[in-house]
Amino acid sequence: MSAPILTEGAALEPVEYDVTRADLVAYAAASGDHNPIHQDEAIALAVGLPGVIAHGMYTMALVGRAVATWTGDAEVVELGCKFTAPVVVPADAAARVRVAGTVKSVADGLATLALEVTSGDAKVLGAPKAVVRA
Template sequence: MSALEPGAELEPQDYLVTRADLVAYAGASGDHNPIHQDEAVARMVGLPGVIAHGMYTMALAARAVATWSDEAEVVELGCKFTAPVVVPAEGGATVRVAGTVKSVADGRATIALEVTCGGEKVLGAPKAVVRV
């Protein structure tokens, strides 16, 4: 885990999110809200289209943290859901997770995250703390 040193900019991780991923996540999480699978329903409630589950997007951030930290124990993970990840019917949407190690102290590394889709931040103030 030598990469987790204060000031280190971590290699951005890209994740393609498809409609099939949303169906699988709905089954695993029990969140079957139709805005995550049905274009007409999503648009009817004012969304630009089918959107990824916020918790799925957050899970992608956790996946990046696991990659960077060699799967260290996550002590804290948090964010605000600020913008939706719109997932088109064909292809998908790419979520990019970037990170910067803010501090390492008392056996813990604090990582400030930036989670974007199409250049737009989709999670506000995302942060992870891992045991090192």
């Protein structure tokens, strides 16, 4: 599959992902990040968090997945963000992460995607962006 034509100013169809506690357990096993704030409610609360939270890099991986959905097999040249708010994952339900974006610019064979990543009403990533070879 080749990359679609990305036009400056184009809105990218938002993509949503459900995140469960089982996803966090699987990500911990795959990444080696077994920090208990990602699995143990009591510990998360004890350190001042609102509950068990998703790994920041798991949230960022969902952004990468959205970029791949939008751009096909386009080469990702840059993917970055600041971690600004946690994705709180309840024990009995999934947290929903929404990734939306626009094509900010296209120049010199590169498309810069300005993104917005939210969970509930909170922006969970600050200044998220991706650059792909257009």
